[in-house]
Amino acid sequence: MKTTVLLFSAALFTAGLSAPAFAQFPGMGGAAQPKALPGTAGDNSPKGTAKITGYVVDSSLTKAVEFASIALYNKATGKAVDGTVADDKGKFTLSKLVAGNYKALITFVGYRTKTVDSLTVSNGQTLDIGVIKLSSSVKQLNEVVVTGQAALIEEKVDRLVYNAEKDIAAKGGDASDVLRKVPLLTVDLDGNVSLRGSSNIRVLINNKPSTIVASSVADALKQIPADQIKTVEVITSPSAKYDAEGSGGIINIITKKNSLQGLNLNVDSGVGNRGSSLSLNGSYRKGKAGFTLGGFGRGIYNTKTDTDLEQTSQSNGVTTTTSQIGNGSSNGLFGQYNLGFDYDLAKNQSITAGVRYGVRNFNTLQNLVTRLATNGAVSSSVNRFVDAKNLSGTVDMNVDYLHTFKPQQEWSISTLYSRTDLTNNFDANLFGANSALVSRQRNLNSNVNQEFTLQTDYQTPIKKNQLIEFGGKAILRRVDSDYRYLFGGPTGELLTQNNNTLGALTYNQNIAAGYTSYTYTTKKRYTLKGGVRYEHTFIDASTKEGGPVGVGDYGVLVPSVNASKTFKGTTVKLGYNRRIQRPGLQQLNPNYNASNPQVITVGNPALRPELTDNFELGLSRTIKKTFINATFFGRVTDNAITQVSQPSDTLKGAIVTTYQNIGRQRAFGTNIFANVAATSKINIGVFFNSFYTRLTGQVTGKNGLSQELTNDGFQISGGSFASAQFAHGWGIQAFGFMQGNTIQLQGTQGGFGFYTLGVKKDIANKKGSIGLAAENFFANRFNIHTVLNSPQFSQVNDVYLYNRGIRLTFTYKIGKMTMEAPRKKAKSVNNDDVKSDGAGGGQAPAGGAPGGGTPRQ
Incomplete structure (x- = not known):
């Protein structure tokens, strides 16, 4: 049949966290809501026999x-x-x-x-x-007369599910715009994601990892169009079936899949003062075979940043004061292209294959004026012009097989090969007081990131209320990273000065894992899900300049327990799990990112993994037309991987930031969100997040001397969300968010705010839509104020972001389709590991221009 439904709105480029909890209310919608499983929210009717x-x-x-x-x-x-x-x-x-x-x-x-x-x-x-x-x-x-809106939020025993396809403001943007509205998540203005204040999370796409996600979560999200996202799963308490990696939790982005028969083509486009996008997605299905072909491109421009840095450092008995102002702009092109195939070998067997290619071209221009004063006297003034390029190409190929024996009894084999070629280079020209070119610098940093995964899973029911799962997995990874620093005068060839200005890291990481999991549901609506997973990691790492790196093999046993109970309309959830967090290459790569020589970052190849114990208690209840959810959580991390900053011994006034296993990090807090269905077509959501964090541990300083550092404080955020549907295809949506200061080991990073407003109109019998969205239309810029302190230095860094924007969007659907009930497709690889390079809670460098490589280990 011909499908005529296509929800569309102006995609809102927003920042932060939203938690509009759209509950499933009886009678709200043309189709019935699925019955809630025992032990989940939403099943509140009286019980009989x-x-x-x-x-x-x-x-x-x-x-x-x-x-x-x-x-x-x-x-x-x-x-x-x-x-x-x-x-x-x-x-x-x-x-x-x-x-x-x-x-x-x-x-x-x-x-x-x-x-x-x-x-x-x-x-x-x-x-x-x-x-x-x-x-x-x-x-x-x-x-069908639609009397209400379908649920935007679903709650399950171990996760929250955000149904992004129900969000009318999911057009023209990218995945970061969607994640900003997902409960429990925070997305900063650079696209870095954190869950309950932790950036140590794992992001999956359709249950699959990708090397580009491991390289940079923020960059990967820019390559996924918002209107192609079906759901976002926030797995706060992962079961043993998931990889042990990701101490904060797992985010799984599920894109839309077409189960229709026939041929169709969707066209989505948007144009604005700071970015434009174009997406073409087609599918063809005949009988047992289906094909998909799609492409998405997005360009960003007119992105302006101002910086103001004041810092004082002490090194070798000399006190240096740095005063730096800068301005910059950036532009980029992001794309993702995919080809998919699925075939039903038999009624109970299917095979799925796909190829996805992602591309990123991000360029930053920055002009920095730096004045240094030694012991109170001005010693130098330099104008530095930096041209930084962050380029990558990623290919993912998968083949998956699924055999279903009967409902809930199935066996699958999944494979995945992923490769990312990543280049992070910058060129810097230095001008003297008379505006004459004095010298030139160049940093060349290329990385190749490869991974192959093979896994098998089996699950089977035991009686009617029990399920057992078990499986095994092997991951083979290799990263090669090379860097060189070249120097020269105003003319002539650029050359390396010594062996310390070139280097390489080779990192081989192989993982063998096995797990078993058990789920039990009682007639009195108790649900218990427990399991255990063992992972053994084999590491062979070396650097060109230092030889083998002393990181030995290690194994970890990871238990998990989740339980829920529903009584008198209230659902209570309890969860405990242990997670491991391996360092990502951002933390390992020894390349000096000195695009701003006063704020330098460098990796530490000797990092070891961190281990986290997570606890949570969740309560949810529907009271008439209001859905309320409150979660209380605790997190204790040993051997925590944390950014540490110290004065440089060789560069006057410079602060060098690296990563160390500092010791212990504790966090305790709450997430609260509520949704009110004011009418059948108007929904209002509010959310509030607060937690206390304490970081403490021994930091290795100069000459191998250790120093104990401690910092603690509260982090608070909150906001509101509202949407309304009107007659004749009109819809409107608004969103606002405020993020407070973020606690770091050596100081605090300033908060920020964001708000958006969008309107949409369906056209051509809902085959198409046009929309208009605006963000931060009252404010010209936001200031992120970061303060870092230690006995050896102090730093005050202000970054001003100009993000006032407006965007016009258009979408249209072409093709004639007939509906066929969806079949279960082969499962895919689900690698939930490797510490991301998300900077949630991290330092915001004054330079603002990327220069270091960030591939996956």
Whole structure:
């Protein structure tokens, strides 16, 4: 049939965290909401002992309508009391019903809604209503009266699910714009993501890792179009099935997949004063085979940054004061192109294959004026012009096989090869007091990041309320990183000065893992999920200048327990898990990023992994039209990987930032969010996050001497979200967010705020949409104020970001499709490891121009 639904709005380029918790309210929507699993939120109806069963089939083809929605209404009150989804054979069961008179509504996209009236049951009775035939209708969606909006937030025993496809403001932007609205997440203005204040998270795309995500989460998010994201899963308490990596948790971005028969093409575009985008996505499916081909490109421009740095450092008995002002601009092109294929080998077997290529071209120009004063007397003044290039190309190839024996019993084999070629270079020209070119510098830093993964998983139910899972996995990784520093006068060839200005890192990391997991659900709506995972890591690392790096092999046993209970409309969740955090190459790469010679970053190849114990208690409840969720969490990390800054021994006035395993980090806090369905078409969400963090440990200083540092404090953020749907296809959405100061080991990084407003209009019978969005239209710029202190230095850094913007978007769908019930496709590789380079809680360098390599280890 011809599908005519396409929700569209102006994509809002926002920053920070949003938590609009759209609960599933009875009767809100043209189709019934799936019945909540025992132990989850949303199943609040009274319980009895009656049952209603039946089958749903296609009236013309006489085949099962898989996953049709069944909603049960009380005939006397007209209110929805229960609901479920048919299985792959069209069978459904509504159980634990109170005796009474009911009617059932059966719906599925592409079919007319079917009403089964006068269903009377008594306690202990099982009523079989037999076969229900649905007839197709090409006008079905025009005939359904939508009385509310589907749930934007779903809560499960170990995660929160944000249904981005329900968000009308998901056009024209990228994945970072979507993640800013996801509960529990914070996305800063550079696109760095943190979960409950921790940037030690793992980001997956369709359950798969990618070397570009490991290289830079912020850059990877720019390559994913917002309107292609279906859901975002925030896994706060990962089970043993997931890799042990990611001490803060896991974020899984699920993109839209097409289960339609036929050929279609979607065109999405947007243009604004700071960025433009174009996306073309096509699909073709005939019988058992399906193909997808797509491409997305986004350009950013008119991005301006001002910096103001004041710092004082002491080295070798000399005190140097640095005063630096700068201004810069950046532009970039980001793209992602994919080709996919899936084939049903049999009714219960399928194979999936795909190739995805991502490209990033990001250029930054910056002009820095630096004045140095030694013991109070001005010693030099230099004007430095920096041209930095951050370029990469990533290819991911996967082949996956799935064999389903019966519902919930399946076996899968998954493979993935991923490679990223990454270049981070900069050229710097230095001008003297008379504006004459004095000298030139160049940093060449190239990286090749490769990975191959093979895994197998098996799960099977035990009776009707138990599930056991187990599997194994092997990951083979290799990173090669080379860097060179070249120097020269105003003319002539650039040359290396000595062996200290060139180097290389070779890092081989192989992981062998096995796990088992068990899930148990009781009749009294208790759910328990526990498991254990063991991972052994083999490391062979060396640097060109220093030889082998003394990081030995290590193994870790990772337990996890999640439990939930629903009673009197309130769901309580408890969770505990242990996680390991391996250092990423940003932390390992020994290349000196000296695009700003006063604020230098360098990796530490000798870093060891950190180990974190996570605890959480969650409460959620629906009170009339308001959904409330509150989570209290604790996190204790040993051997924590943290940024440490110290004065340079060789560069006057410079501060060098590296990474060390400092000792222990503690964090305790709460996340609260609520959503109010003011009317069937208006939703309002508010959120608040607060936690206390304390960092303490021994820091290795100059000459190998250690120093104990401690810092603590509260971090607070919050905001609000509102959306409304109107007649004739009009919609509007607003979002605002404020982030407070971030606690670091040696100081604090300043907060920021963001707000957006967007409006959209459906056109051409919902085949297309046009929209307009604006962000920060009252403020000209934001200031991020960072203060760092130690006995040897003090630094005050102000970064001013100009991000006032407006964007016009357009989308249109071409093609004629027919609907077929979705089949389960082969599972894919899910590598949940490697510490990201997200700077959440990290220092904001005054230079602002990337120069160091950041590939995956």
